[in-house]
Amino acid sequence: MNRASSSLIYVTVAAVLIPTESSRVRVHARVIAAALGVALAYAPMLYVFFQQQWSRPQSQFFPFVIAAVAAMFWMRWQEAPAAAAAAGRRPAIIAAALAALAWTVLLLAVAMYNPWLSAFSFNLLMAAAAVMVGRRRAVVYLWGLWAMLWLMLPLPLGMDQRLISRLQLASSQLSSVLLDMTGVDHLMSGNMLLLPDRKLFVDEACSGIVSVMSVVACGVIYGVWRNRPPAHIAALAACGVFWAMIMNVVRISAIAVAWHYYRVDWTEGTPHEILSLAVFLVTFGAMLSTDQLLAGLLAPVELAWRATAGDGPYFGRRLAVLWDAAVEWGAPQRVAEDLYEHERAPRARAAAAARPMVAPAADRAAGATPRRGEARMLATLAASFSVLGAAQLSFMGWSYAHPAAPAANVADARRLDGESLPSALAGFRRTAFKAEQRERDDIFGEFSRTYSFTDENARSYMASCDFPFSQGWHELTVCYRGSGWEVTRRETRKLPGGRQDETWPITEADLEQSDGARGFVAWAMFDEHGAPVSPPSGAVLDQLWRLAMRRSPYVPTRQMFQVQVFFASVEPIAEDQRAAARQLLAAAREELRRKIVGDGRKAQQ
Secondary structure: OOHHHHHHHHHHHHHHHOOOOOHHHHHHHHHHHHHHHHHHHHHHHHHHHHHHHHOOHHHOOHHHHHHHHHHHHHHHHHHOOEOOOOOOOHHHHHHHHHHHHHHHHHHHHHHHOOHHHHHHHHHHHHHHHHHHHHHHEOOOOHHHHHHHHHHHOOOOOOHHHHHHHHHHHHHHHHHHHHHHHHOOOOEEEOOEEEEOOEEEEOOHHHHHHHOHHHHHHHHHHHHHHOOOOHHHHHHHHHHHHHHHHHHHHHHHHHHHHHHHHHOOOOOOHHHHHHHHHHHHHHHHHHHHHHHHHHHHHOOOOHHHHHHHHOOOOOOOHHHHHHHHHHHHOOOOOOOOOHHHHHHHHHHHHHHHHHOOOOOHHHHHHHHOOOOHHHHHHHHHHHHHHHHHHHHHHHHHHHHHHOOOOHHHHHHHHHOOOOOOOOOEEOOEEEEEEEEEEOOOOOOOOOEEEEEEEEOOOOOEEEEEEEEEEOOOOOOHHHHHHHOOOEEEEEEEEEEEOOOOOOEEEEEEEEEEOOOOOEEEEEEEEEOOOOOEOOOOOOOHHHHHHHHHHOOOOOOOOOOEEEEEEEEEEOOOOOHHHHHHHHHHHHHHHHHHHHHHHOOOHHHHO
16 A cells, blocks of 8 residues: 555545544544545546446536436425434444445445446445435435436446337338338348448447437436436336437438438538437427326326315225326425315424424534434545545556556557468458457447458358457358348357367357348457456356456456357258358467467466
8 A cells, every 4th residue: 555545544544533623623624534545435436437438428418417416406495394312223224234235336336347337336326325315304206316316327247239220120120111102212231321422330339319218217207307206207217218229210310311311411520410419309308298198198196086076985095096006106305286285285284393393593502413323434434435445546656657468469460460360261261351340348449350251162251350349259141141141040159269278169050030041150259368258157256256356457358369260041941051160260260369368377477
């Protein structure tokens, strides 16, 4: 631990433990110290998390979520009255348990280098903070504000990518129907929109600010702002998925129509941004209309019946009570509508008279001196999170002086050229080479080195090295599905490796398109040491284990390189073609592994 980190821990703990003359100053010092300790512990991992989210176009709405939570909390805090007298020690115990759980999860996130888990831990800590805030002020819909923080977390274990892929495919198919109706000549192959002289890829970035998650986030934020019950907000979020998909269909079709009839390019630049903004405004208007529709559809039944008939319903009263309980569950305290005012007001006044209240001035004075348990909790927060943050800073300082080795492997892979594979390989003849670079977090990999081969029958094969992948196994069938292929068979087998007593797992799949074309792909992966990477079994525990084994990029970590062989045919694929593709994969894999990592012993030292 370096000197700066030790000094920071000393100052933080001292601010909590050293007594001062004023109790108010003591409270402020404890709160500030706890906040500094928490910020120090979370800053490194959350920085990586938000950096990753910003690199994903469908997740770039998170600053808006943070701003909305902060602004609504500040306004509602200013207007909130003093809370009722605290009911025992239970809230403090719950808050302490949540804070301890958050610290434990953050420790696991740091050890596993899992930014997503660190954001999960932060939300748990915010739940503890919400419990403590609720003891002081009756903030309207405090738990709704906390729930908004979960909008920033993508679904784990790749479920978000699978959901996006399905929505992409649905949008593409609907766009194709709409283009047929407008007379635009096109071919929709998976997520590829093929015009006579233009090819467009319908991915999650195509929709810009009208991505599904950004529209869902706007719906949830609007629902919390209007103090809608949780059932109403959940229904509004589900409708947001529908409206985002419909608006993206309109947007994709508008781009194709503008190019087909007027040769106007709306795929980039200012026209692209204007179109995105216009579609977003229409989508948000649709969400506002849907909110009003849901407000009527999900309105309580029994109170409305009493207001009009003077008594409860004779038939179906239990069903009405259950409905009201479901749609009003978790609803925040708010001013009743005029329709129900004569029913709710007497109950509210009776409840207020029976509830022991604390005068606002007395509450603020009492708030200046926290209870002994709260003081200990603040001290523990400041000390424990400061230690964890200082350990991260020290580790980062050490790793900066000892850079990770995989960067050299990536640099070697980037130097691959047309001569890196022999002109004759495994009975094939090399005919072409292509180098490609994409976005850093592209699903296909940032870099690709693609070689074209032909066999003795003049059939074409493609061998490619794609890299780097730092998230573990790369499921290549997801990419081919997005390109219009349907996976009809997928299996994993083990073949002899290039080293003694080494077996090499490969995955292969048979592919088919709607026009009858067939394809075959086989791929394998190795890390920066040249060691084979095994595909996951598909079980959740296996995926969790892989996440646990992934280490920090500040130290030598597993950097994945993928080698694939692909060919397409209009005829049914014979087994000898598959066998030839496997031989080409094995030969290309060994050549590329030798070019990138050598014999592997140097990387392991």
